[in-house]
Amino acid sequence: MWLKFVLPIAGGALTLYAISRMLAGKKHAKETRVCRKNPLFKIQEAMPEKKGLLKKKANMDLINVFADIGWEEGSADAVICLYRDVDMKSLMNKISLARCTVQKGDSPSAELYCIELSMVNRKEMLFAKSDLDREEWVDAIRKYCTQSNIENSYLKSSKLGAGSFATVFKCVERGTGREWALKEIAKSSLAPHELDDLKSEIRISLIVGSHPHIVFMKEFVENSDRCYMVLEQLTGGELFDRIIDAPSGHFTERAAAETARQMLGALAYLHSRSIAHRDLKPENFIYTDGSDAARLKLVDFGFACICTSPTSATGVCGSPGYVAPEILEQDAAGGSGGGRGYGVEADLWSLGVVLFVLLTGVPPFGADSDEDS
Secondary structure (H helix, E strand, O other), rough: OOOHHHHHHHHHHHHHHHHHHHHHHHHHHHHOOEEOOOOOOOOOOOOOOOOEEEEEOOOOEEEEEEEEEEEEEEOOOOOEEEEEOOOOOOEEEEOOOOOEEEOOOOOOOOOOEEEEEEEOOOEEEEOOOOOOHHHHHHHHHHHHHHOOOHHOOEEEEEEEEEEEEEEEEEEEEOOOOEEEEEEEEHHHHHHHHHHHHHHHHHHHHHHOOEEEOOEEEEEEEEEOOOOEEEEOOOOOOOOOHHHOOOOOOOOOOOHHHHHHHHHHHHHHHHHOEEEEOOOOOOOHEEOOOOOOOEEEEEEOOOOOOOOOOOOEEEEOHHHHOOOOOOHHHHHOOOOOOHOOOOOOOOHHHHHHHHHHHHHHOOOOOOOOOOOOO
């Protein structure tokens, strides 16, 4: 009788214990899961996936660990989760990338390729199976480190300038020592339409890539509260200032021809990729340095758009005095252009105005106000 009473209780206790362990396991799995998309990001797409077998020192031995990198759920910080099993269910350790830099380390043997992680108070060494695998891990970890905290990859220094919602700093890239311009944008300062414009500018800049006469965007970084554009640093000043400082207040024909060659090269490259700049003016051409032989580069893709036909672009944008008539017609028709859009050809009008200013030192449509001009 007593046994009949105890055994059901014992069985129930065991069942409850098993259930509690199962629920704890599920909770633990949720806490250690990583995701590719940070919910706090408004622009950045999902980050690249990188996971697999690495080795890690444990006491005096090297042991296998299965690593996965991503965003810790509910956090703005990236982590590397190290598991004991290939199914990645038994968590061994988590490495926060909130304050972390990564580089190739010295390998103890020809079969091991060291990945060195440097945190504030410690270092962590992981080992890849090949040099190529290490390259992929270092690249992926660096991206997650940078997106967690810009200072993991760049050291900000002096301020170069400021606009309505962005501030530009000089910065130095850790590891290479190369100087870049860092455009910092507070998300809280962006209205919804400005956020859409920034998304478009980033997308266009990534499509543009590298060209001798267009400013190069090295990478786009998004943290929980700020966005950053890491741009080629141009120190030679605006074309506008060189026109003003020219001996006669304008360029010679020879100098204007060389300048036009560079501007047309940039424009031809953009148009071959169906990109309209829509804000060509002397202020948006900047020299690489202060020398007379400095290269000229086109900047500021805030109004740029994709144009796949002569009428695919719509909307009024650009700078007074330089904007093409077909764009102004959009305004006259309530922003619709009477049902007809415009294409990349609108940039040629603006460039023609820039060439006129180069040769004469004055705009062709000068007036007392922007509206009149």
